[in-house]
Amino acid sequence: MPLLEKINRREFLSSAATIAASISIVPSHVIAGTGHIPPSDQLTVANIGCGTQGLREMGEMLKNPKVRVVAVCDVNKSSSDYIDWSANGIRDNIREVLGDPTWWEGKPGIPGGRDIGQDYVEKYYAKNKPSGKYKGCASYEDFRELLTKEKGIDAVKIMTPDHTHASIALASMDKKMHVVTHKPISNRLLEGRKVIEKATSSGTITHLLAWSDRPEYRQIKAWMDEGLIGELKEIHNWSYRPVWQQWTKRPEPPMPVPNGFNWELWLGPVPNMP
Secondary structure, eight states: OOHHHHSOTTGGGSOOSOOOSOOOOOOHHHHHTTTOOOGGGSEEEEEEOOSHHHHHHHHHHHHOTTEEEEEEEOSOOOBSBOOOSSSSHHHHHHHHHHTOTTTTTTOOSBOBSHHHHHHHHHHHHHTTSTTSOOOOOEEESOHHHHHHHOOSOOEEEEOSOGGGHHHHHHHHHHTTOEEEEESOSOSSHHHHHHHHHHHHHHOOOEEEETOOOOHHHHHHHHHHHTTTTOSOOOOOOOOOOTTOSOSSSOOOSOOOOOTTOOHHHHHOOOOOOO
């Protein structure tokens, strides 16, 4: 059975109890005897999107011995002016995962960008190298370049702004890469349908992150399928979460564009729609 079929989709992003102590290339049966997973049996992942949520969730992938993050991508090179509901939450989470209470010490603001993501990955994997050094995570500004140049990637995790989700998912599945997308699938219904159709026709494994199977969802879907509520034209959703709006304060304009931020890529390519 292929490795991808053995790994539960939810477990793909769940925390792991143990961390492989070495990534040296040795025979699989030798590593298997230690209870660790050999590198050849790990799921290789490209993390596309290194903003607050991308960094917040990256630690669980790094700690999962069944997964190895081999590339990161973000249109922003690096900056410390991200907006988040916790002023030090990202910093403290990364410190905990790295086991380094000094990470980002003396630096103001909330970090983000592909340089931060790459540094995070390589610092984590360096902990398990005898040399204490690791340089095995590629970094890209454009996800299309990543998909073209990186060979042997099993799956991509899409953590970019919502309007780019469909484009990246479609391009990844064209390369036969499996896809985990943070909610939503897309901003437009047509794009969402294209993603679903592509997932079915390509045979790739996909997962919509943050989806939970609840009885009320199935009931509403049944009403829609049976035409009991008529033609669906609009959906309104309310939240009672006490932390909304989910940031500490509104930015005061004008905000400078970070150095190394690619506006054209942030706007995102439009999927090829008929």
